[in-house]
Amino acid sequence: xxxxxxxxxxxxxxxxxxxxxxxxxxxxxxxxxxxxxxxxxxxxxxxxxxxxxxxxxxxxxxxxxxxxxxxxxxxxxxxxxxxxxxxxxxxxxxxxxxxxxxxxxxxxxxxxxxxxxxxxxxxxxxxxxxxxxxxxxxxxxxxxxxxxxxxxxxxxxxxxxxxxxxxxxxxxxxxxxxxxxxxxxxxxxxxxxxxxxxxxxxxxxxxxxxxxxxxxxxxxxxxxxxxxxxxxxxxxxxxxxxxxxxxxxxxxxxxxxxxxxxxxxxxxxxxxxxxxxxxxxxxxxxxxxxxxxxxxxxxxxxxxxxxxxxxxxxxxxxxxxxxxxxxxxxxxxxxxxxxxxxxxxxxxxxxxxxxxxxxxxxxxxxxxxxxxxxxxxxxxxxxxxxxxxx
Ligand SMILES: Cc1cc2nc3c(=O)[nH]c(=O)nc-3n(C[C@H](O)[C@H](O)[C@H](O)COP(=O)(O)OP(=O)(O)OC[C@H]3O[C@@H](n4cnc5c(N)ncnc54)[C@H](O)[C@@H]3O)c2cc1C
Numbered sequence: 001x002x003x004x005x006x007x008x009x010x011x012x013x014x015x016x017x018x019x020x021x022x023x024x025x026x027x028x029x030x031x032x033x034x035x036x037x038x039x040x041x042x043x044x045x046x047x048x049x050x051x052x053x054x055x056x057x058x059x060x061x062x063x064x065x066x067x068x069x070x071x072x073x074x075x076x077x078x079x080x081x082x083x084x085x086x087x088x089x090x091x092x093x094x095x096x097x098x099x100x101x102x103x104x105x106x107x108x109x110x111x112x113x114x115x116x117x118x119x120x121x122x123x124x125x126x127x128x129x130x131x132x133x134x135x136x137x138x139x140x141x142x143x144x145x146x147x148x149x150x151x152x153x154x155x156x157x158x159x160x161x162x163x164x165x166x167x168x169x170x171x172x173x174x175x176x177x178x179x180x181x182x183x184x185x186x187x188x189x190x191x192x193x194x195x196x197x198x199x200x201x202x203x204x205x206x207x208x209x210x211x212x213x214x215x216x217x218x219x220x221x222x223x224x225x226x227x228x229x230x231x232x233x234x235x236x237x238x239x240x241x242x243x244x245x246x247x248x249x250x251x252x253x254x255x256x257x258x259x260x261x262x263x264x265x266x267x268x269x270x271x272x273x274x275x276x277x278x279x280x281x282x283x284x285x286x287x288x289x290x291x292x293x294x295x296x297x298x299x300x301x302x303x304x305x306x307x308x309x310x311x312x313x314x315x316x317x318x319x320x321x322x323x324x325x326x327x328x329x330x331x332x333x334x335x336x337x338x339x340x341x342x343x344x345x346x347x348x349x350x351x352x353x354x355x356x357x358x359x360x361x362x363x364x365x366x367x368x369x370x371x372x373x374x375x376x377x378x379x380x381x382x383x384x385x386x387x388x389x390x
Contacts, residue, residue, distance in 0.1 A: 001114060001143075005029045006307040007300075008132050008145035010119045010158050012039045012103055015275025015292035016151030018057060020106035020113075022300030023149075028307040031143060032106065033117035033134055040099030044255040045289070046178060046217050048192060048209050051089040053290035057297070058105065064098040065091050066211040070190045076352035077197025077345035084363050090192065092209050092217070093289075102293075117141075122148065122161045122271075128312075129162050129270030147303045147315060149272045151296065154256050156277030162268040168279060172260035174204055174286055175227035177236050178219025181247040185214050196348045201235055202226045203341045204286075215250070221257055221286055223341065259283040261334050262327050267316050272299045280326070284333035284340075291326055298322055332382045339379045340372060 007023045009016045012034035024030045036042075047066070054060055069090030074082045103113050116137055123131035123142060131144035150158030159166040187193060193208040200206040203223035210216050218240070222232050232254065240247060258279045266278040274280065275292030282291055298321045306314035343351075355363070355371045366387030373379045 001031070001112065002029075003142065004144045005031045005112075006145065007031075007147045007149060007303050008033065008143050009149040009151055010132060011035075011151035011153055011275075011277070012099070012113060012115070013151060013153055013275060013292070014099060014102055014289050015277070015280070015296040016149070017099070017102040017106045017111075017113075018293040018296030019149050019151060019274050019300035019303070020111040021102070021109055022297050023304040023307075024106060024109040024111040024300075026301070026304030026308055027110075028304050030106070030111040031145075032103070032111060032113045033119050033132065033143075034113065034115045035118040037116055038100075039103045039113065039115060040096045042253060043095045043251075044178075044253040045095050046207055046209050046219055047093040047095050047211075048207075048287065049091050049093060049289050051091050053293075054091060056290075057293055058102070060091065061101070064094045064101055066094050067092040067189050067209070069192050069210075071188070071192075073191050073193045074352070075193065075195045076348045077199060078349045078352075080349065080352040080356065082352050082355050082368075083360065084365065084368060085360060087364060092192075092211060095289075119152070119158070122158070127269060129268065146307055146312060147270060147272065149274055149299055149303060150277045151274045151292075152277050154258060154276040156273070158271070159263070159266075159268075159273045159277060162271045164263065164265050164268055164271075164273070166263060166277075166279075168258045168260055170224035170228075172258065172283070173224045174221035174257040174259045175224060175232045175254075176219060176221040176257050176286070177232040177252070177254040178217055179236070179240070179247075179249045180211065180215060180217050180251045181240075181244065181249050182213075182215045183247045184208070184210075184216040184218070184244060187216060195239070196343075197345045200239060206235070206239060218244070218247075221259075223259075257281060257286045257288065259286055259334075259337060261331050262322065265319070266322065267318055270312065270315075272303060272315055272318055274299045278322075280322070280330075282333055283330055284337045291330075294326055295322060298325060329386060332386050335382055336369065336373075336379060336386075339376055343372075
């Protein structure tokens with residue numbers, strides 16, 4: 001390990017290692033610092049992604065895929081089920097291996113990765129970020145870098161250290177909890193299950209994602225508002241007692257998901273933020289793996305180019321590129337989320353009843369949103385923007 005790099009990245013999640021890969025690809029020197037002992041562990045994630053999303057970055061490999069998804073089964077508060085065949089295949093990942101593989105891909109292109117490296121501060125020079133301070137195996141160290149990329153996840157502090165406004169309104173910070181359980185034998189392996197309503201997950205949803213061999217990720221997210229009054233884990237406990245009292249719980253994780261628009265500023269002199277640190281999660285679904293990787297790709301490419309051309313001001317271009325690629329779309333998803341999450345149980349039941357009249361071959365996610373928002377013309381325009389005009 002040297003003491004100077006072109007690009008230093010804090011965090012080896014999918015956003016950080018993707019940024020590393022795209023920066024290293026351009027021949028600049030890159031180091032990724034990860035506080036945990038292992039890349040990819042612990043896993044705090046439902047692990048659901050779209051196959052097309054993954055394919056932008058890496059060829060799907062059965063080594064890190066637990067299930068191939070072709071259908072959603074959405075369950076209304078009264079128990080009515082709505083089957084939605086998917087236009088595009090989904091995947092349930094084995095993130096422990098997926099994250100590890102992404103780090104190896106970045107390393108193949110020359111990026112260095114250092115685990116047990118806890119970053120606790122930034123170095124500033126001439127009013128710009130110029131490196132990181134960290135503790136590695138108990139020893140205080142420093143790395144100087146032309147560009148620092150903060151990929152330190154939902155609890156990110158890197159942006160704050162650089163003076164960026166990173167606070168998320170507590171109502172938009174979904175409180176999530178999940179178990180991976182064995183003995184879940186009544187679900188189909190090609191189907192993701194979603195439960196809606198006050199009993200399961202008010203202002204959010206509960207999910208069951210198959211993981212093969214009778215195991216599944218079962219979790220839920222509720223808004224910060226709801227979480228203040230009743231904890232996410234107590235909703236999950238009630239569900240498990242009712243539906244899977246005999247399930248063997250293999251792991252339990254909890255975490256926040258920033259279901260909101262991206263931060264206004266995701267760059268500062270010498271600094272870029274990617275993934276959850278930049279709040280690049282899809283606010284409607286709560287999915288942040290692929291969108292974080294997209295943020296990582298844009299940031300990594302731009303950082304590499306900025307170093308190569310010796311024009312560090314070029315990093316500010318990243319904000320514009322993100323806005324074009326996903327930022328604007330996330331703004332629309334956020335409005336749709338606000339329009340949907342406060343639906344009453346009766347409204348969810350009515351949507352299920354109407355949508356079940358649509359023939360299976362005509363069911364699409366866009367049509368489902370149209371049914372849900374039929375009485376809300378301004379949001380119908382948003383639905384058309386994101387689901388019709390792709
Ligand atoms: C319960 C739950 C379920 C979810 N389900 C899904 C899902 O099904 N699909 C989906 O797409 N998304 C899901 N998400 C969201 C998804 O997990 C995140 O959006 C995604 O992991 C973001 O990637 P990232 O690289 O930005 O951050 P992370 O994956 O969180 O990686 C950040 C890394 O930075 C490291 N780090 C943090 N601070 C420091 C520091 N000071 N020094 C060094 N290293 C540091 C961490 O150890 C970590 O490895 C879920 C989230 C939760 C909580």
